[in-house]
Amino acid sequence: MIEEAAGSAGQPRTLTAAAFRDAVRAKLAYAVGKDPSRATAKDWSMALSLAVRDQVVERWFESTKASHAGQKKHVYYLSMEFLIGRLLNDAVCNLGIESQVRSACAELGIDYQAQLEQESDAALGNGGLGRLAACFLDSMSTLGIPAHGYGIRYDHGLFRQRFHDGWQVEEPEDWLVSGRAWEFERAEMAYLVKFGGQISFDGHGATYWRADETVKAVAYDTPIAGWRGRHVNTLRLWASRPVEVLDLGRFNHGDYMSAAEKTIRAETISRVLYPDDTTAEGKELRLKQEYFFTSASLQDIIRRYLEDNDDIRKLPDQVAIQMNDTHPAIAVAELMRILADDYRLTFPEAFEITRQCLSYTNHTLMPEALERWNTNLFRKVLPRHMQIIEWIDYHHLAEVQGRNLPVSLDAIRIIEWGSEIKMGSLAFVGSRRVNGVSALHTELMKQTVFKDYHVLYPDRIVNETNGITPRRWLYECNPGLRALLLEAIGDGWVDNLERIEEAAKFATDASFREKFAAAKKANKVRLAAEIERRIGLRVDPSALFDVQIKRMHEYKRQLLNILETIALYQAIRRGPGAEWTPRVKIFGGKAAPGYQIAKRIIKLANDVARVVNNDPIIGDRLKVAVLPNYNVSLAEVIIPAADLSEQISTAGMEASGTGNMKLALNGALTIGTLDGANVEIAERVGPDNIYIFGLTADDVAGLRQRGYNPNATIDSDPTLKGAIDAMVNGTFSPDDHGRFNEVADRLWHTDWFLVTADFQSYFQTQRTVDLDYRDKNRWTERSILNTTKVGWFSSDRTIRGYSKDVWGVEPIF
Ligand code: CR6
Known part of the structure; x- marks a missing residue:
């Protein structure tokens, strides 16, 4: 246990440099298994990260307890991408332990900056959309919004780019190869996710889905500490694993390759991030990825809800689920399936609850980037969901026809010409709120892609202009400017970035x-x-x-x-x-x-x-x-x-x-x-x-x-x-x-x-x-x-906006 001076509630406890130095030494010996004289830079960096991680973990437990005790509505941010980058300096700065960590490093004879560069980037995203999700995690923790991020633990993140004679060459990215200090595998937190097969009904209201492929989604948790370490949320990423580790029969017959076949097939689902910024590619595997993480996340959300509640109908009181773009839009059908098939609610009831829980962020108007799935492929991979989407489409249309509004019925159909499912439409219809990411974009959404829906649901579209976390994007990356601002106006701007304007008066100060x-x-x-x-x-x-x-x-x-x-x-x-x-x-x-x-x-x-x-x-x-x-x-x-x-x-x-x-x-x-x-x-x-x-x-x-x-x-x-x-x-x-x-x-x-x-x-x-x-x-x-x-x-402002306009949640402090 590290020696700490007691801090007042909500304030970071102070850690002495000497205690931290000893903690790093202990990690190097007992967790990394290295003697200081033989340790490589990588070993030191791992030891340092593990020692910092301990500091995060203590706060994490407290946050989890506080979230449960507070019984506040919880946010679940579903995103196919989280472009996190490195975590060590982020954790150190957010916990306010930079000076102790630096002194400890100096005493140990290791260079802090060099340690930081040992960590590989977690590049589980393509660009803005994934980085936005990462900024949101920081802000939700900073503001004390109880939240989970849910995504996929890709073995290989975004490809590494090299130039050969000026041409781009792609190489696989390998962030997990040399070990990862920040995540905890939760082998016991696993859910089954099914694909394909047949649907049958027993005539008494029960539905059976006999799948022809089942995989296991295993959770890996990364704690995300907010500014001043006051609250720590969880990023839970799912890895796809086979249900049975090995086909022993085949193996014993010497058929080693085919003995491993199911494992390979299952693990393929979380193997790689699709390197496509704005277009839906990769067809079947991509669809499986989307369903895989959405299903595991929803099962987990419902399990957590039922730990403290017993009425599934009250789910929307405790649960706000955000779909980051349409990649998790299958959540509309999956939540309905769980409510209807597992909890035996009627479709109309299930639909109502679904619409109260889910919201959707649109990130592009480019037609080629709006996801569509061929109905044949969809039916093959997700037969039950296809039925549910047909039901939603039919009932939604019927509901609209009754209202006699000036909209084109073709334009509001979710299934176009019977051959393609428009995921943006599914997400829209299944959501409580739909938001754009800048004022102009939201306005254009109303005028173009969602024009007819906007007539039907004039209150559903809201704007939440994107933001960035000032912790990573100023405090951490620009130490010179940070120091100058701290000297001139103190540190209030890190909590509330609008206060940075206090320094505007110095623009004319020589x-x-x-x-x-x-x-x-x-x-x-x-x-x-x-x-x-x-x-x-x-x-x-x-x-x-x-x-x-x-x-x-x-x-x-x-x-x-x-x-x-x-x-x-x-x-x-x-x-x-x-x-x-x-x-x-x-x-x-x-x-x-x-x-x-x-x-x-x-x-x-x-x-x-x-x-x-x-x-x-x-x-x-x-x-x-x-x-x-x-x-x-x-x-x-x-x-x-x-x-x-x-x-x-x-x-x-x-x-x-x-x-x-x-x-x-x-x-x-x-x-x-x-x-x-x-x-x-x-x-x-x-x-x-x-x-x-x-x-x-x-x-x-x-x-x-x-x-x-x-x-x-x-x-x-x-x-x-x-x-x-x-x-x-x-x-x-x-x-x-x-x-x-x-x-x-x-x-x-x-x-x-x-x-x-x-x-x-x-x-x-x-x-x-x-x-x-x-x-x-x-x-x-x-x-x-x-x-x-x-x-x-600041993404803090953005998250305050989502909390109020979209999720209806409040901070726990
Ligand atoms: N490519 C938008 O193009 C926006 C981010 C985050 C994008 C970009 O303008 O800032 O999302 N869209 O909202 C998609 O990824 C679909 C992006 O990053």
Whole structure:
């Protein structure tokens, strides 16, 4: 037991550095099994994590007890993705034990920072949606909302990205290989999940599902401590295991391969994360994954509910279940199945309860990204659920027909043409609330995808603009800025990020400005070193760091940024003697392995980088750094160092974005379209502190409707034409002139994402940025105003919104 000074209730107890040092030594010996003289960096990091974990665990038990005793409504956040990143520093900072941990490390002769880097990223997500889920876990714990996150414990998270000759190469990710300090296997917490087979009825109201495949979902729990360690929630991830460990009969006959077949088949379900950001791929296995974790989670939710309650009909009083996108939308049918088939409620009763428990967050309007399942496949994998969905569709339609409202009945059907199930519709119909993730996105939801549903249920759609946790995305990743803020305004902003505005008054204070600029500079030096380490490119930390980090997607328009880079490169070559503002363009992002055009754009970025970086005429005026394997940990290094944040999606297409918030909070100025949450960022930082350019969502819709002709635009803009020509004349691909023909053809012929339409406005705005950056004082002032005016984008605010508008839950303290 570690020696601790008693703390008052709700306050972190203080731990002495000496006690902690001894605890780490003990972990190294008795948990890792190593003598200090033989321990590797990995061993020390494990020992350190286990010692910190003990601190979390004590608070975890208390939180669990408090949640049970309080009998408060509980939140269950169902998400196919949790993009957690590393946990050690997060736990240390949230528990407020950083100084003790650092001193203990110093006494043990180990470098704390180096220990942190030993931990592999938990990359169980693709991008914004998964990272949002991780921020929400932090905020729910911080606010004392009793909650569980539920997801899949993938053996392999998002692929590792490497560049081979500038092309993206995907390698399997292996986060579990060297052991994981943060999770607890709960072998006893297992549920059976069934697939396929037949349904029969006994004539007395009982339904039987004879499945032809059954697997076991085994729980792995990770405690998630909130700020000041006041409350610790659980992230429960399910691993898929065979019901029988081995077919001994076959094994004894020497048939070793087929003896293991069922094991392999079962374990396949939680083997890999689908590396697709926005499209539903992988068909049957993907459907099984979705059902697998949803079913296990619902069984677990009901078990927990019945520990303290006996009336299943009152489930909605205690349980709020959030479906993060449509991936867990099968919950609508699964909860009904459990209530009707296991607890013998009628379908109408079961449907009512289901609709009171569930809510759904929509994260995209892109039609290709809205999940649909073929009914034949669905019936094969989930025969009982197919019947239930048919029942819901039929009854819902009947209910609507009776109301005589101006809606298209075809548009509100869940099953389209009898052949496809629209999961967004199922989620909508089965939910109590449906939310969008930014004001603009929610408005567009009402006008487009859910237009008819919105007529039927005018109160169901609500907006909850996304947020980010200030703990990871400022306190932990930007120690320089953190220290400055602590000195200037204390630590209230970590609990309530809107209080960061108290520092806005220092924007014009010369000494504060100097310190702020120095912190930024230090972060840029750190990033410059990282760039050199990763790709061997030397960049000047006093240049403008222009950052676009996000998944590679046509709608996010990395291509617009690359074309601007080419145009700038050409301009510098034409007049190297002019006064240029030195810039480093920094790109990071993965493309889905099957997304060919996105992969080609990565190659283009790398080809342009090679030519620009090696052109002696250009020198330090322009450098292009394309960093491989962008992930949470790399984001933590890039974001604090950014001067300019690229948020340049085609207006109307980025539901929210969250990188935009992280970058602004760390003092980057945004160059962006009026899309997603950029709109709300612009409102808060004010027009002088953001660069807005290009078409609005309305313009985009109008232009697309009228039919856009990129030809005319390109022909009339020599800068743009020059850049596109260079792309196809071999300037960047001397070894293969035709490499980017398809990319250029799309721009010339359709340009669905309106890159050419926005180019001129973007290019000009970038030149304004160049001029503005030269006035360092003024730039720092505006940078401070970004940091201090975006406190509203804390995920704590978002979670308060969900608690009130969506879940109807209250904190336990
Ligand atoms: N790709 C949106 O595109 C949003 C996040 C989180 C996304 C993005 O704008 O910030 O969700 N959508 O709400 C999906 O993943 C479907 C994303 O991350």
